[in-house]
Amino acid sequence: MVASRACLALGVLLTACRRDAGPPVAAAPPPDLPLRAExxxxTAATNGERFGDVMMGVSHEEDEATDFHLQLEAAHCYWLAYAGDARVAKFSLYIWDPSGKRLDSARGKKPQGLFTHCATQSGIYRLQGKVAEGKGHFAIVAYRTRAAATASAAAPEVAKVESPKADLAAIIEAQAAAAAPGAKRVGNYFAGSADSSDWFTVMEPGHCYWIIGAGEPKKVKRLYVYLWDPKSHRITENRSESDVAMVGHCAKEPGMYKFQVKVESGKGDYKAGVFVK
Structure with a gap:
């Protein structure tokens, strides 16, 4: 008798579970789902612009999640609206930044609502939609607006007292006057601050050229200059032990010559000038 009662109770429980499970999720979402999210x-971002396509997801069981990846831009706010079908009772939305850190979430909300995030850095963000209670289809639509300037951003910065930068052009001119008296500069100065910079200059036969680079004193420790001919053959180089480097070349063929200025040690701004005689 006891066993019969236990089996009867178990049968009732299983019947109840099957009743709660309900029919399977429909293969296609309701046609009005994207419009509801849109x-x-x-409505929330009246001055915004539509961002990306409609993001569709489906949950065949409770807590099943769908991930999306969005390219967000800094200084913009994103209005992410979601809408679930009639079988979605509660919905959750999560967002992670490009480094994988979870930023914000809306957990266990009504099946239709809004989630806002203002990006502070540009990159690929991960967005996750999850049916927290129930199951079914859902849609997410995003609008974008430009973020308003914050009070801290608008506040004037305290002026920093910086030592005046060295006149790199004057340093180059002095080197040119000593190495190639009477030579004239070709075009404007080339300026860079990266570890290395590639530039090009036209050379003609019958002329000699000097390429002089100068880096910020005390910041750039060693400066290198390399030169390639129009056929990409390296023809000369100067690996200086100081913040000034120079190469010279008398052209035998016309064309576009490539030169590179490289900061081998240190870090700072630099300039280069091309002189011809």
Whole structure:
């Protein structure tokens, strides 16, 4: 008798579970689902612009999640509206920054609502939609607006007292006057601050050229200059032990010559000038 009662109770429990499970999720979402999410997002961001395509997801069981990846831009706010079908009771939305850190979430909300995030850095963000209670289809639509300037951003910065930078052009001119008296500069100065910079200059036969680079004193420790001919053959170089480097070349063929200025040690701004005689 006891065993019969236990089996009867178990049968009732299993029947109840099957009743709660309900029919399977429909293969296609309701046709009005994207429009509901669109209306929610557009109403909130009246001056915004539509961002990306409709993001569709489906959950065949509770807590099943769908991930999306969005390219967000800094200084913009994103209005992410979601809408679930009739079988979605509660919905959750999460967002992670490009480094994988979770930033914000809306957990266990009604099946239709809005989630806002203002990006502070540009990159690929991960967005996750999850049916927290129930199961079914959902849609997410995003609108974008430009973020308003914050008070801290608008506040004037305290002026920093910096030592005046060295006149790199004057340093180069002095080197040119000593190495190639009477030579004239070709075009403007080339300026860079990266570890290395590649530039090009036209050379003609019958002329000699000097390429002189100068880096910020005390910041650039060693400066290198390399030169390639129009056929990409390296023809000369100067690996200086100081913040000034120079190469010279008398052209035998016309064309576009490539030169590179490289900061081998240290870090700072630098300039280069091309002189011809």
């Amino acid at each position: 209306t929610e997002s557009h």
